[in-house]
Amino acid sequence: MTVSRGFLGHHDPRAVDLPPGQHLTRGFPVLTAGPTQTVATEDWSFTITPESGAPTRWTWDEMMALPSEDVTVDIHCVTRWTKLGTKWRGVPLDAFFEDVETYYEYAMVHSYGGYTTNLPLEDLLDGKAWVAYEHDGDPLHVEHGGPARLLVPHLYFWKSAKWVNGITMQRFDEPGFWEGFGYHNYGDPWREERHAGD
Amino acid sequence: MTDAEAGVRTARSAAGDGAAPRIRNRWHKATLIGLHSQSQHARTLALRVPGWPGHLPGQHVDIRLTAADGYTAQRSYSLAEASTPDRVAITVDLLPHGEVSPYLVDVMEIGDELDVRGPIGGWFVWEPGDPAIGDGPVLLLAGGSGVVPLVTMLRARQQARDKTPTMLVYSLRGPRDLMYGPELQRMTAASARASTPADTDIRLVYTRRIPDGHPRPPAHLSADDLQAPLSWAQPLATRVYVCGSSGFVDHATALLREAGYADHQIRTERFGPSGADR
Numbered sequence: 001m002t003v004s005r006g007f008l009g010h011h012d013p014r015a016v017d018l019p020p021g022q023h024l025t026r027g028f029p030v031l032t033a034g035p036t037q038t039v040a041t042e043d044w045s046f047t048i049t050p051e052s053g054a055p056t057r058w059t060w061d062e063m064m065a066l067p068s069e070d071v072t073v074d075i076h077c078v079t080r081w082t083k084l085g086t087k088w089r090g091v092p093l094d095a096f097f098e099d100v101e102t103y104y105e106y107a108m109v110h111s112y113g114g115y116t117t118n119l120p121l122e123d124l125l126d127g128k129a130w131v132a133y134e135h136d137g138d139p140l141h142v143e144h145g146g147p148a149r150l151l152v153p154h155l156y157f158w159k160s161a162k163w164v165n166g167i168t169m170q171r172f173d174e175p176g177f178w179e180g181f182g183y184h185n186y187g188d189p190w191r192e193e194r195h196a197g198d
Numbered sequence: 199m200t201d202a203e204a205g206v207r208t209a210r211s212a213a214g215d216g217a218a219p220r221i222r223n224r225w226h227k228a229t230l231i232g233l234h235s236q237s238q239h240a241r242t243l244a245l246r247v248p249g250w251p252g253h254l255p256g257q258h259v260d261i262r263l264t265a266a267d268g269y270t271a272q273r274s275y276s277l278a279e280a281s282t283p284d285r286v287a288i289t290v291d292l293l294p295h296g297e298v299s300p301y302l303v304d305v306m307e308i309g310d311e312l313d314v315r316g317p318i319g320g321w322f323v324w325e326p327g328d329p330a331i332g333d334g335p336v337l338l339l340a341g342g343s344g345v346v347p348l349v350t351m352l353r354a355r356q357q358a359r360d361k362t363p364t365m366l367v368y369s370l371r372g373p374r375d376l377m378y379g380p381e382l383q384r385m386t387a388a389s390a391r392a393s394t395p396a397d398t399d400i401r402l403v404y405t406r407r408i409p410d411g412h413p414r415p416p417a418h419l420s421a422d423d424l425q426a427p428l429s430w431a432q433p434l435a436t437r438v439y440v441c442g443s444s445g446f447v448d449h450a451t452a453l454l455r456e457a458g459y460a461d462h463q464i465r466t467e468r469f470g471p472s473g474a475d476r
Contacts, residue, residue, distance in 0.1 A: 001264050001268075001270070001313070002227045002228075002262075002264060002311045002312060002313045003264050003265070003266055003311070004263045004264055004265070004301070004306070004310060004311060004312045005307075005310045005311070006301070006305045006306070006307075006310070007263045007264070007265050007271075007301050007305070008265055009263065009265050009269045009270075009271050009297055010271075010297045021272050023271065023272075023297075029444070029468075029469075030444040030468060031444075031468055032466065032468065033321055033465075033466065034461055034464060034465070034466055035451040035454075035455065035461050035464055035466065036448055036451070079274060080272060080273065080274065113461060114461075143444070143448065181319070181320040181321050182319075182320055195223055195318070197223050198223055
């Protein structure tokens with residue numbers, strides 16, 4: 001640790017409970033690898049493909065018929081901002097996986113536009129992840145991944161894929177988009193798993 | 199996403215082998231050895247970093263400041279120079295209420311120290327000779343201080359004597375916000391002197407105020423600003439890099455799509471409100 005002469009810093013008292021290396025933001029920064037994807041809810045669908053190869057698919061209306069939940073969570077972006085107490089409404093992944101038979105333990109999440117991210121199935125179940133379609137009481141804005149994005153708040157936010165449209169179950173854990181560019185395969189903010197090897 | 203896969207290969211081959219991530223995660227002590235003003239509110243800091251593993255144009259670096267009481271703050275900045283042994287440069291634009299940028303722009307002096315880690319990112323990079331780009335052309339679109347990684351690409355291209363036709367379109371509020379002014383002028387002049395047709399075109403897009411004699415009235419980036427220069431053999435670039443605020447990137451990508459660009463040709467880098475601390 002190198003002391004920088006003359007640096008004082010804003011000692012933000014609320015920052016004590018943040019994961020290491022994070023700082024608070026009051027805004028909601030937008031970070032995307034490519035152009036924003038625009039998908040109308042009439043055209044939207046969400047598909048889970050297990051090892052049988054037989055996909056289960058939900059249209060927007062079919063998703064809305066599933067039980068939704070309101071959640072308030074802190075979110076942590078690998079680019080070092082943390083936003084506290086964000087409010088979302090969405091369908092827990094548990095509700096989708098009720099209808100899916102799988103023994104595979106790894107999930108590859110897919111989005112409109114081609115983005116992918118990988119995570120273990122257990123990180124999607126037991127109330128840990130949602131397909132979110134409202135933020136702060138409003139329909140999710142397209143720049144934040146609307147009409148619907150994955151919400152996995154216990155991992156760095158690149159795992160919470162915008163414009164989500166499906167999950168392919170996989171026997172082995174393959175890297176998704178950022179994971180293939182050297183981001184950490186798992187991405188726990190409290191263990192500061194930003195990059196491969198952290 | 200074929201293009202992304204091509205990008206993965208490029209990034210990996212450039213990074214060498216699997217040893218790269220381990221090196222990249224180490225914090226290095228850095229000493230300030232050079233300061234260069236880039237606008238009224240931005241300056242370039244050159245740091246001596248023994249053991250820096252090298253980087254590609256477009257990548258960034260994490261910096262860590264530590265106060266005497268142990269408090270630390272970390273931020274990411276685009277690397278501002280092509281790779282040189284044991285050296286890292288960043289260009290920092292002041293945000294008046296930021297925590298880190300006022301220190302870097304106004305307080306830090308030659309000989310002062312901080313920690314750096316990197317390089318970070320393998321997607322928003324352009325190395326001269328990238329096979330996915332071929333003979334180009336390449337379009338670089340900058341909004342404000344988003345010009346930094348794009349100028350790094352131009353510098354690397356110049357050092358490598360790469361001839362890929364390239365155009366930088368740089369959107370900025372007014373003359374006082376111009377970063378790298380003299381250098382951009384030299385690049386344009388060198389290009390105009392060359393016997394071959396100009397291979398670097400630079401367009402300044404002022405959005406609010408123009409310098410005396412500037413032919414284009416102040417206005418936001420428009421489709422006309424993205425028109426290929428006459429020297430290009432094709433109307434669209436092979437690859438476009440867009441860097442700026444989120445609003446700028448959305449505006450620019452919408453224009454690019456209207457102009458006929460496909461998503462896989464467009465690579466973007468945004469700084470949102472978290473960039474407020476840059």
